[in-house]
Amino acid sequence: MIGRLVIDDVSPAVSGGRYPARAVVGEHIPIEATVWREGHDALAASVIWRRADEEAPGAALPMSLADAGLDRWKATVIPDGPGLWTYRVDAWSDPWASWRRAVSAKLDDGQGAEALANDLETGARLLERYARRADPGHRPRLLRAAGRLRDDRAPLAQRVSDALHEETAEIVARSPLRDLLTRGVPHQIWVDRPLALAGAWYELFPRSTGGRNAAGNPVHGTFATAAADLPRIADMGFDVVYLPPIHPIGRTHRKGPNNALTAGVGDVGSPWAIGSEEGGHDAVHPDLGTIEDFDAFVARARSLGLEVALDLAFQCSPDHPWVREHPEWFTTRPDGTIAFAENPPKAYQDIYPLNFDNDPAGLYAELLRVVLFWVGHGVTVFRVDNPHTKPVDFWHWLIGQVKERHPDVLFLAEAFTRPAVLQGLAKAGFTQSYTYFTWRTAKQELTDYLTELVGTVDFLHPNFFVTTPDILPEHLQQGSPAAFALRAALAALLSPAWGLYSGYELYEHRALHQGSEEYLDSEKYELRPRDWARASAEGRSLQPWITRLNGLRREHPALRRLRGLRFHTVDNDALIAFSKHDPATGDTVLCVVTLDPEQVEEGVLTLEPPLPGLEPDGTVSAHDALSGEPVTLGDSTLKIDPAESVARIFTWNGHE
Template sequence: MIPKEYPRVVIEAVEPKVDGGRFPIKRVVGEKITVSADIYKEGHFKLAAVLKIRQVGDDEWQESAMTQGDNDRWFGEFIVTAIGRWEYTIEAYAEIYLSWVDEITKKSVPGADLRSELLEGLVILKKSAAVAQGEDLSRMLGIIAAIETALAAGEQRGAIDLGIGKVMHSMMASYPDRSEGHQMTPPLTIMVNRPIARFAAWYEFFPRSQSNLPYRHGTLQDSIRRLHDIKAMGFDVVYLPPIHPIGHSFRKGKNNSLVAVPGDVGSPWAIGNKHGGHMALEPQLGTWDDWNQFVATCRELGIEIALDYVMNCSPDHPYVAEHPDWFFHRPDGSIKYAENPPKKYQDVYPLNFGTSDRAGLWQEMLEIFLFWIGKGVTTFRVDNPHTKPVPFWEWVIGEVHRQHPQVIFLAEAFTKPKMMRLLAKVGFAQSYTYFTWRDHKHDLTEYVSELTSGEMKEYFTGNFFANTPDILPPILQFGGRPAFIMRAVLAATLSSVYGIYSGYELCENEAIPGKEEYLDSEKYEIKMRDWKAPGNIVDIITRINQIRQECPALQTYNNVLFLNADNPNILAYAKMTEDRSDIVICVVNLDPFHAHHSILHVPLGTFGIPEDEQYQAHDLLSGERYRWHGPTAYVELAPTTKMAHIIKVRRW
């Protein structure tokens, strides 16, 4: 069957897009998006293309012209200016007027009869004039009349000059004939988040451990006092583990023991008791007035609150009695507790997302999000999202964003890479990563390149946590203070989003033998710390965060350029702004036990620095300044002196 209509222009290979457009790309407010596509048409027509953008729900498109590059590749760009969902498309069309100008110019040789071509041109001009308005219409009609007069008088050259002249050329650019064109459908989408989704320093702490008296349960008031120290270190997001009432049945004791003794506080992840569940506060932390004061203090200090969103219930949770069908039942009728073999969590009942009351369960999970947003929470760190149906996340994040597009979701998904990627696609703005276990040069280079290049860079933002309450990696267990410094620099500069769990600044590294877990874990007991203990790296963490704030290059996620350093124990990489006004080189000794030196190869051409020009290497960590010349430099790093350089490249 002969088609009634067909695209008059081919638009294909559009970038950026995710899974052919199934999922939105991710950006933050103020970020520029460069769009490219292959655009072509049969024959020899001149083409034009416009990039069209709008916020979802708007009626009118904003247009900007695209430019043609090599081999029919076209380019356009725009800046997203507000949070929420955006969409963009491309309209391309045969530029009938310019094609006519090209044809008649080529044919305009002495003796050529171009009367027919001029009549064709008049038809083109009149069609555009029909949609012109005001002064433009008058000017176009005047030129058209002059062309007709010249043509009638046999003044072919004069008629051509009028038709292709600057004035008519400008008028026709304002009123192009797009009848032989095509607009790509459906449009592609963008999820635009707040800038803090792509540039932030996270600090995780347990409010119950903030007391300054041994063994006394900390409160929100204690936490308010702690906020000032956290802000002084340069952190702008505080992440709180669950702060809800903790169950008593099968409560875990210290070091995850199966038997709790009087005074054991249990795991915050075993949520729910007679005081309530996910929409209640643990009474020992304080009252809602205390919470409101905590929120107000965070706002005064410019700190955002990230709350752990955990879909666990203790056997004492109100849901167990009110909605028994929301849980997994064994054949004997008992409710199945959570397991992650060989680990067992007798104090936790997981929710059954396959329940016959799926609508009720899903709606309740949404209500928990909305409740805490109403209480001042702006970010949710979601516990184990890979163990819940992905369609649930796509639905619930979409529902939250429909009412509160400013909310940010972080996926704590240490799972298969494809699942981590899918969770990012369906709405998680950030994700935990495997950075924690990447210690060697080739591993770090390969992994960071994977996260920040290709299609993955369009939707995935890795939050590089150096440690967590669950993870004390071997490099920190055995590498001592130099390892803590080294890993902090890597986390804070390889990614624009990073975090630490409290105690990191004290270089806490006592582990359960043979495991990557803390001994005397804070997950099961209250810990009291001396924040000024000898050997702490508070000043170094503070300086790293100051450097991140001072250097725009370190505030961008997808701009890591790995440099060649001859020593396999030396990792070197650069970040720079698009205009090269800010260039930062990081050089890190990956061996916390030995000194290492290397020849560093500096890509002067990429930096826009002539090879015969001297330039300054200003180490922002130590304050030292070096005079470098040429494409190579010598670096030396040692555990006893410095583990890393964060160098700002300055031209003299």
Template sequence: MTEHSTTTAQSRPDAPASASSGIDRSALARFGQEPLGRIPVLDVEPVVDGGRRPTKAVTGEIFTVTATVFREGHDAVNATVVLVDPDGGEHHVPMTCTNPGLSHWQAQVHADREGVWTFRVEGWSDPYATWEHDGTIKVEAGVDVELMLEEGARVLERSLDADEHTEVDREVLEQAAHTLRRSALPVADRLHAGTSPEVEAVLARTPLRELVSASPSTTLLVERPLALTGAWYEIFPRSEGATQDPDTGLWTSGTFGTAQERLPAIADMGFDVVYLTPVHPIGSANKKGKNNTLDADELDPGSPYAIGAAAGGHDALHPDLGDFDDFDAFVARAGELGLEVAMDIALQASPDHPWASSHPEFFQIRADGSIAYAENPPKKYQDIYPVFFDNTPDAVYAEIRRVIQVWIDHGVRIFRVDNPHTKPVNFWQWLIADVAQDHPDVIWLAEAFTKPMMMRTLAKVGFQQSYTYYAWRSTAAELREYVTELATETAPYMRPSFWPTTHDILTPYMSNGGVTAHLVRSALAATLVPTYGIYAGFEHVEDVPRPGAEEHVDNEKYEYKNRRWDEPADGRPDLSGWLTMLNRIRREHPSLHWLRNVSFHQAEDENLLVFSKHGGGAGDGSAQDTVLVVANLDPYAVRGSRLHLDLPALGLSWGDRFRAHDLVTGATWTWDDAPYVELGPGYGHEPVHIIHVTTA
């Protein structure tokens, strides 16, 4: 990133913009107008809700700032992005006019550390560019020669007022001004002295900026990289190490100790986050049985989302899992392996929850005096009460904030929030901001499969990440449209997390497509967006749906499950190697760490999805990594097609040929803009190419 670390005397935004800056502008306010600066600066992006919400980025993430900047007449105008770091230091990034006819300017910027930044766009008059243009034309035409050369010398002398010039740069400008006035020299030599590449370079580094006019400042919240990029792995702790007596059929719950034994395998597959479904005591009132039935017996464990029993509520651990020493040991071991622990926060309560007796005002009371169950008519969730925020909001807010602090104090820095769209948005806005005051590294993931406006608003008020509609976007056209929206329209504030399956979701594509569907959807999730997740059991292609529902049969929410990780596969699919490969590719290719750099290409067969990621690196644009993905979305048949690649989107020029190294198979080809590919279902004829693009 090219930047100027300070602002010249001529560029101060608070300097008088014109002789009329003292004019009473109350008439503008009367008509609801904001006064324009001397140089109009309009349409600055990315700005969220007119600047009322912060624009988001992570450290090193490159994003594009755009604006419309122009001025009256024919004098040259220029523009700069000014990033202001958390300590108040200013970093100037020159903008480029990409469409002179529309006065469209842009610059790629990034922030190099976490914290609350701001950015603004400054438009300014460029006296040197004006003189260089006019002076060259007039002098070469023999018009006003001496006058134009003198005016050039004076422009260079004005630019010497900047304190930021080095001694070498100052000498370049002084010598050029002196030469412009040397009447004994040929006119062409004098003009060249004022327009030389050396002079242009000095004034590009430290320009003479006059009539500087600034846009309003926009807040830029810069967070740690895991807020944007990470690979998640979900487990039910009670299933990890659970055992069943072969004679009686009785189960013994897994514990934090046995779940800890699974961590090395998760880390070896290359995941960054191990996500735990709720680990709290489970109520027995109206407990759900296998496959969400209402006839549970005393040996059924119940749903971990029915939180609360005599052993405690949201601030307690299920006794079967262990105590806080065991939990702390689990978190510590995860950290040793390079994993962070994400906890599930489900703000609902079993009828046995301590809140039900000590704080009945935390729930909605019906006309008959009973507490309202959770409902999504005609569905009823008889094992849980939803928290109600409107009776005593201050008390509810304070209690939930206390609960969150319990887990923060035990080393948790990531919270996956269950159904946040069923709670007040302003509560989340307050909670996330309050936690961030002392713990700015905490990350919140919204599990909100709901209306787009609610999902977007949750992101705007603080959630760093969000589940998405990815599971239900299965055609190439659907995926192109949806990912384009995520990478452009909502990217300044919403970070998508793609999951092929979850403990709640098993789509027909996944249940009908077998191994190939699992290969394709995990590869797409891992490469289309920076954060994706895998639910345990995916490796063994658990794909049988419960009749009448898009979820797994014998659902782990309602029973123990032993996936026999320590036993040979015995003919069962094992995709752990595939997931390991995907995570290795993600780590080794920085272009996959970003969201906004995706480009889509064409295939003659609509069953093929073709896209690329270009850029990445350390944030300064120096490392230009390029990955091209071609996926056969048809899980049942081999598909062959000619591709039509946008070579500039790959960092190449039209007509180039390039080296295409397939990171899946290890094969290497030389491709042009129209290669033919053939992809098939299953192992041995993989349905996905993940291509590292390099020059041929």
């Protein structure tokens, strides 16, 4: 419906307002709209902003004309608490701005009092209208200005001086007349806590933390041995420790090392083959300990400032209790057997996928019960396995149900799938998503992809995992320490959220075979104890660099933002330069990262406005975050030797 004034192309509005936009507490959210009317009269607009659960009308925040040629108006809102918020853009005719503009133009044209007689009387009547609305202390000034406009004995310049004074404009702006007021359509923004946008994740298999016995053989780890590794993870500056499934593992069709179809005696199997006679999704593997041991692990993590993320894999081994108790929750093949998971030509005989169509009410209720069970045991974050293989309306329902009870719970989608599906899951409620960063390596494709992500920041929060247990990208398979370092730098500095899989800091890089992205001796199928202390002592660890990156992220709020990411010109395709800015603090960070792990690369960096803090001569006084030295940047020649450092990082305080 078109109002008296036109309010169009409002943002953020996800899928035309079908889904709430997403943001976090304290984030500066730009609200924009195209607002116009017929003719030349001035107009004004504001954002009505409030929490959805409040009955108060909300705060009216004035919008400014950001682009006169496109009639584009803008304001910034800052949510101070989590939950659902609403905003609406209102617009109205601004008679005082119209009067000032017209009279000023006629005065500049040299027109006299006789030609302006009607304008002067119109202005006087407007000031009387404003005076009736203004605070008592301001009324005399407005009425005095109205009287002077009518004083035909005074020179014209004196008659208009009070009316055109900035103090009068300020008083009028406090109690504006809203002629032809047009109210826009309400829109929603779901606001999460800051971890929903920014955080550092560490993926850990508790069963691999048991070390080795006297014979050198791996010992199955427990929640207690995993808890002993938490201080090391916290010291690196991570915010979340993510655990693959911790449930009992089936024995039927259990996989052996390197995904072998037949398991040997003592083979531990894949933790994603969930369920056995010991229990299902609400049980813990007995070799890891008890549920009380898990509670102790969560408590220890919290004491170190870490949150625990649990893998949510809605699939079953053939031995899962649901297979016996609810066969209707699975797909039966023509021969009467239950269908196992397939991604042709790959087959996963140890996993039965769920069928969401036979008994949705019963299955939905049980899966919600499982999630709430783990929330009750201190899990605040879920990493969801293969969400794109389950109905999107289920996720929309489940996440909504959980959020209604526990608004702080977050969901990360492992959605390595088509862009429309990845984005659709984010719109449906997922807090964060894995992305295609893992396969973006060249300067242009990184620039294009990050530009795309900035364009979807209103609903999709990316998490840049450098590797996962399933994915060892080709560019890391040579084992170059600098390659691992530069990918960590790109992930940690480009994305507000990033993560790595345990072993990354030890440069684990052996692929199953040439052309494969799977690890040789994958931890998905066997224990992988690691000697962290020995690796550090021998200088074979990326841990110091990871710690520095996470330290910079904590020191600089700009690195925990995606809005406002800018790329800058470097005349060398092996160097990529970008900056981030935090409008709340003025914190600005400029990063130059090499994409070549082997050679020294050099290039001229060009800084362009509107980079905050840039002087008129195109330079800025900055701090080298790695060396601690002051530096002046402009059209600067930079050299990066990957043997010393894969990045140059500069910081300063800038204001837009």
